[in-house]
């Protein structure tokens with residue numbers, strides 16, 4: 440019998456509850472939403488503009504799934520040339536930009552990660568989708584992946 444290495448006491452076992460979303464950087468928000476609807480039947484469950492992050496963003500999922508509960512695809516379009524998404528597209532082209540984990544306590548997990556030598560992008564959580572609180576692990580410390588940590592708003596639990 441193989442032993443489960445994510446035992447009680449490990450960071451992951453205590454904080455991460457699900458893959459919240461996968462983020463795709465796109466130049467044209469409406470075109471990307473329409474493509475996913477027409478080719479995959481995904482529906483736009485939530486949309487907002489986040490001025491601080493410089494993005495127009497939308498959460499897409501298969502019809503019948505629940506936003507905030509099931510895993511979503513996040514469409515991220517830049518609002519200006521200086522934001523993270525614009526820089527990503529300029530360097531790498533459109534495509535997968537981030538993997539986001541849903542967590543129970545973004546501050547506590549960030550503190551434990553910092554203690555373990557992992558670089559977080561922000562000293563304190565910032566405003567994310569649907570009033571969530573978010574932080575990011577630097578891609579150089581995330582195995583080449585920009586990892587977002589998402590603590591949903593209390594009302595979403």
Ligand code: V0V
Pocket residue numbers: 462489492494496513515523524526527536537539560566567568571573575577578579583584585587
């Ligand atoms: C950069 N690198 C990446 C990457 N972005 N690697 C994987 N995935 C990405 N998304 C690599 C890049 O190729 C460099 O590798 C290295 O990291 C350092 O890059 P840099 O020159 O510092 O690049 P910048 O200036 O573009 O900054 C990268 C970071 C930036 C990750 C610091 O994108 C950032 O602050 N991201 C967090 C905010 C964000 O992504 N907001 C948009 C989503 P080499 O060349 O040195 O090997 S907002 C959102 O998700 C919301 C609101 C939500 O979910 O609620």
